[in-house]
Amino acid sequence: MINAIDPYSSLYVPSQRTASKELDKNAFLLLLVTQLKNQNPLEPMENREFIAQLTQFSTLEQITNMTKSIQDFLKLQQGSLQAQAASLIGKHVVVQSNQITVANQRAESIVFDLDERAPVVVRIYDSNGNLVKQATSGVLDAGTHAYVWDARNDAGLPVADGTYTYTVSKITESGEVLIGGVQAGVVESVKFKNNQIYVYVNGKEYPLASVIEISQEV
Missing domain, CATH: 1.10.287 (Helix Hairpins)
Structure with a gap:
């Protein structure tokens, strides 16, 4: 008598295995x-x-x-x-910015770079997005400029202390072109949170991607 042979018996011989949740x-x-x-x-x-x-x-x-x-x-x-x-700590940097702080009825300056001669318009908004102040300059030369806000609204009334946002645009023949503002200072610390990197300059937090210039401390 010849016993039946399983044709697949030699294909795979199971070995001792440990429990696994993955299909290997x-x-x-x-x-x-x-x-x-x-x-x-x-x-x-x-x-x-x-x-x-x-x-x-x-x-x-x-x-x-x-x-x-x-x-x-x-x-x-x-x-x-x-x-x-982390190596930026102590370095002087320039960061893109759109925020200024008003404290004790005094506002920070709004600094911006102009790449050509043109008038500019500065608009300042409160935390609710309401337009607080709008100022239009005459023709400015190319270079770095600063707008000093007196911390008053368009009606001439003092605004509350706090953080405000702003936009800076140059006026060209084809219309307004947003150029934004910048801030300069020394990197005081670096923070890592939510898989993002932030630098602290002049006590404010900026995303690392907003850094546009780095130099030795001045």
């Missing part, structure tokens, strides 16, 4: 062999179905490996950026 290569092969052993002989699976499964598994594995590589790269990049940002 060995688990996939085990599932594939089990599927072969328990398929309906009258309706066997076609080759293209196996090929499709193998292709899906290969694609999933490649995506998983690529995702891990990207995550590792981002961690290294974040660490490098943090180290570079």
Whole structure:
């Protein structure tokens, strides 16, 4: 008498495995062999179905490996950026800004750079977005300028202490062009929060991306 031989018995020999929540290569092969052993002989699976499964598994594995590589790269990049940002402490920087503070009825100056001769218009808004003050200059030369606000609104009344936002635009033949404002000072500290990097200049917080010029302390 000749005993029946399982044609798939030599394809896969299970080894001692520890419990895992992930579907790795060995688990996939085990599932594939089990599927072969328990398929309906009258309706066997076609080759293209196996090929499709193998292709899906290969694609999933490649995506998983690529995702891990990207995550590792981002961690290294974040660490490098943090180290570079920390080296800014004590350096003199120029940052893009759109905020000024009023304290004891005195306002900070609004500084801006003009790349050509043109008039400018400065608009100042309160915390609710309401226009508080609008001022239009005559023609200014190219270069750095400052607008000194007297902390009064368009009606001539004093405004409350607090933080205000502003816009600076140059007036050209084709209309107004937003140029924004800048602030300069020494980086006092660097802060990391919510995967973002911030620098503190003159007691204010600015995103690292707002730094447009760096130099030694003056």
